[in-house]
Amino acid sequence: MSVVSSKYKTVKPDEVKVWFKAASVNDFPKDGGACVKYKDLQIAVFNFKRLNKWFACQNLSPEKGEMVLSRGMIGDHKGIPMVACPLHKKTFSLETGENLNGDIEPIATYPIKIEKENVYIGFSE
Amino acid sequence: MQTVIVVGNGMVGYKFCEKFVEASKNKEYKIIVFGEEPRPAYDRVHLSEFFENQDAKALEMAPAEWYKENGIDLVVDERVSDIQRGTKTIVTAKNKVFNYDYLVLATGSSAFVPPIKGVEKEGVFVYRTIEDLEGMLAYAAKLKETNPNAKAAVLGGGLLGLEAGKAVMDMGLEPHIVEFAPKLMPRQLDSRSSQVLQLKLESMGLNIHLSKATNQILGEEYITGMEFGEDDVLDVEMLVVSAGIRPRDELGKTSGLEMGVRGGIVVNNKMQTSDENIYAIGEVALYNQMIYGLVAPGYDMADVAVNQIIGNTEKLMPADIDMSTKLKLIGVDVASFGEPFMPASKGHSIIFENKTQYLYKRINVSHDGKKLLGGILVGDASDYNMLHQVYLNGMAIPEDPAQLILPASEGGSSFGDVMDLPDEAQVCSCENVTKGQICGAIESGEAKDLADVVSCTKAGTGCGGCKPMVKDITTATLKSLGIEVKDSICEHFDYNRQDLYKIIEVKGYTTFNEVLDSHGNGGHGCELCKPLVASLMATIHADTANKEYAIQDSNDRFLANIQRNGTYSVVPRVPGGEITPDKLIALGQIAKKYDLYTKVTGGVRIDLFGATLNQLPLIWKELIAHGFESGHAYGKSLRTVKTCVGSTWCRYGMAESVSFGIELENRYRGIRAPHKIKGGVSGCIRECAEARGKDFGLIAVEGGWNLYLGGNGGATPRHAELFAEQIDNETVIKYLDRYLMFYMRTAKPLQRTAAWQERLEGGLDYLKEVIIEDKLGIVEDLEKEMETLVNKFECEWTQAVNDPEVMKRFNHFVNSDEEDDNIVFVPMRDQKMPRQWS
Secondary structure, eight states: OHHHHTTOOOOOGGGOOEEEEEEEGGGSOBTEEEEEEETTEEEEEEEEGGGTEEEEEESBOTTTOOBOGGGSEEEEETTEEEEEOTTTOOEEETTTOOBSSSOOOOOOEEOEEEETTEEEEEEOO | OEEEEEEOOSHHHHHHHHHHHHHTTTSOEEEEEEOSSSSSOBOGGGGGGHHHHOOHHHHBSSOHHHHHHTTEEEEOSOOEEEEETTTTEEEETTOOEEEOSEEEEOOOEEEOOOOOBTTTSBTEEEOSSHHHHHHHHHHHHHHHHHOTTOEEEEEOOSHHHHHHHHHHHHTTOEEEEEOSSSSSSTTTOOHHHHHHHHHHHHHTTOEEEOSOOOOEEEOSSBOOEEEEETTEEEEOSEEEEOSOEEEOOHHHHHTTOOBOTTSOEEOOTTSBOSSTTEEEOGGGEEBTTBOOOSHHHHHHHHHHHHHHHHTOTTOOOOSSOOOOEEEEETTEEEEEEEOSSOOTTTEEEEEEEEGGGTEEEEEEEETTSOOEEEEEEESOOTTHHHHHHHHHTTOOOOSSGGGGTSOOBTTBOOSOOGGGSOTTOEEETTTTEEHHHHHHHHHTTSOOSHHHHHHHHOTTSSSOTTHHHHHHHHHHHHHHTTOOOOOOSBTTBSSOHHHHHHHHHHHTOOSHHHHHHHHBOSSOOOTTHHHHHHHHHHHHHOOOTTTTGGGSOHHHHTTSEEOTTSOEEEOBOOGGGOOOHHHHHHHHHHHHHTTOEEEEOTTSSEEEEEEOTTHHHHHHHHHHHTTOOBOOTTSSBEEEEEEOOHHHHOTTOSSOHHHHHHHHHHHHTTOBOSSOEEEEEESSTTOTTOGGGSSEEEEEETTEEEEEESOBOSSSOBOOEEEEEEEOHHHHHHHHHHHHHHHHHHOOTTOOHHHHHHHSTTHHHHHHHHHTSOTTSOHHHHHHHHHHHHHTOOOHHHHHHTOHHHHGGGOSOSSOSOOOTTOOEEEETTEEEEOOOO
16 A cells, blocks of 8 residues: 555646646536546546636545545535545545545645646646 | 663553653653564554454554654564663663663563463463464464364453453354352452353353362363363363463563562652662552553553653652443443442442343442442443542432432433533543543633544543543533534534425425525535435435436445445345346346355345446446346435245245335335435244334234334344334335335434434324324325325436446546556455455
8 A cells, every 4th residue: 555655746836747638627527526547646636616626636545545535525624625535534635635534644636727628637757 | 862761562661652752742852662572562452353353453552653753763573681770771682782861661461370280281372462362363273173163261250361252252162261269350340240240241152160270281282171170170172371460570670670579660659660760660560569450550650651751740640540440341341430349337339230131230339328439330331431420529429329320210311410520520531631621622712513622632532432421511511601502414504404404395406506505604515415415305306316426425426335445336126135036147147247246235135246436337237137226225215125035935924024025115215315224024023024123114913014113223223113003004104104204304414213213302102193193284295205206216227327428427537448456356265355454
């Protein structure tokens, strides 16, 4: 598990070297998520329609090491946009990756942008 | 920088580190910890759990990384062999030398093995470490190969001995407990409570031998039996010695520290030994001429030593140590507090005993009847927390103290209010949190609800036993501040489920966003309110989970149950448990084709595990082609109606339970409710369908059906209550329609019928008035609403596989047809299972 999780590191907007074209905006459910494959990474992408924002983070649940976060429910916790892991409802900030209802390690988050109806995720390599 | 060396990495040694890190923040200390065992400290109190999962990691107090993160050098598998007090150094068995400024001895104890002839034979174990257990497991497995009915004995009927008895039982050996004293747990229990415990344990399959002094262990190379007297022999093939503990005090002896006559390193109330730079804590320390074999005093000692070393010298060990304990032994509650055995000269005892239910409660009160001095609880220790508080704080007790232990009468608890506790009352003993701290956190505004209280005081984060009390104190404090404690569903709505039900029904909302925008608090919803609204939409508009899938709970979103490794299980409906050979074959062929693990569920249908997201629609297409439909095993909805074979085949059957069970299952399939619903139909009073353990249950009797309502298994099992007798099929359906609809309208989220019914004001009588006599004038509506749901039923999976838009949901990746490569299965008994969680 630690080998897998070590592949996921938060990328800050100024560290982006590659903008990966993931899919069309229509491929993602409104106010829900789906998973994107990039090299050997699995990235959860959320179309937060109510905020008109998009978020990307690792698909790996840091609690148990399973690829499930994109299937989680999104919403907010005291105003912070979050995703709830479908396995045990651990919630993570979509902005900082921080665990909001416990002290599990944070998840990695990635920059995301929409251009011409396409979703792009930012990677540093 | 000063160096603190801790010798011993057991529970108390670990606690010392934890408290030291917390207390010495920003101060310059170097901590080095030596452990003799090959792994970091683990929870020895729950050692017998190792047999259930054999997962040593699960027992860890903290992972090895924790020590590193906190700047602690942890050296495992290395025993400290000598202390040179003159040069303030220690030497390890590997001849390494380390300097210390402070030395903390937390070497604990070892199992005491009495000098019985033959005790060195193979097959004799002690019960202390994970390695001991692994040795026992390997030996037991070998025994069972030649003799599946092998017997094992445990020498010692104390606390640890009974734990070891459970371990032996879990290994599949016939367990025997051999105790020298005339009763079990002689240190904690009086004779009568000990007898009650004995009866209970015997009823669970433990063989108990009391007043037995073991002369010798029989056998050549390995144990074959135990001899007590000339003709008194017990044949056993394995023996676990659990006859007490001896402090691991060798280092104290060799370095010339002051020792107790019968062992143990003498400490003062600062936990200092006769050398002021050396501390001793836990089971190696002799304090007040006593070795304390409980973990709580050990933790207190660790706390005192930490404070002394960092300079808070006013923190001392109290002279009186509370030896109260509450534990679950082999699933049986046992607790004692204060003075459990009190001589008649000091007060009176009040005893409640009910051997038919294996219950025993004793309290000791002062002669004037005003003070609680101690007590013993066996079988049910749910009152322990409160009794313990009353004792600790010398609180007033009822005029008739018997009320403290008599079974609760109407009107509930005889204890006063939690708010009567004094501020210094210790509510959480694991984290040492007082009532005053909890109230203070709320009064200062730091904590606004229960979750805040837990996170800022840490109350309830240890064993969790105090949680109900923490909750009560929190609620009462909030109330006293004039803050209304709402049962609103989450931060996004100020309404409870019943309010929202009415709002959606009256306003006719059909989407989550409509409800949130018009009646929410301005947020965006969460994992609590979204599935709740989804469930209400399903009840009010007969929507399936496909309609607004992003607000569905994960299982409803993918119409399958997510499993441990992110794969899913598939459960087609098998109404009443009746299935044709052709359908059985189809299930087998499909399971084989997709390499699925198959198992019969607790609800008498067949569960296919290990389907990936991508496989789900493929599997369901085939199932539907063979005439199956969704079993809604993933929903808060009707699961199964379990049936016995009834008069169709059974020579005792009074009615066709299968036919009626199928009719009921097909009637209520697919409806969404606050929680899952299960039914059962039995063809006679032998009750083979276990119908009274279900939300609704029917038992055929002369002249019709007896209808039982509000039962469940689960964490709090409850038998359903008899609601109506000798009624016909039509009346059953009429009452069930009304009952279920009334439940769906008024229950809290995730509240099963049992809990709902129990909290219904007026109880069963009120329920009868509403459902049979129509006291509220709503039965016509209830029936109509249910009729609509029944008529609008549609199989969600049939909808899904016929809609390409819906099918897109089941791709693991949006940009690739590949499957999740993170899923790993391992073989198990000719099938497969997910690899263990690391």
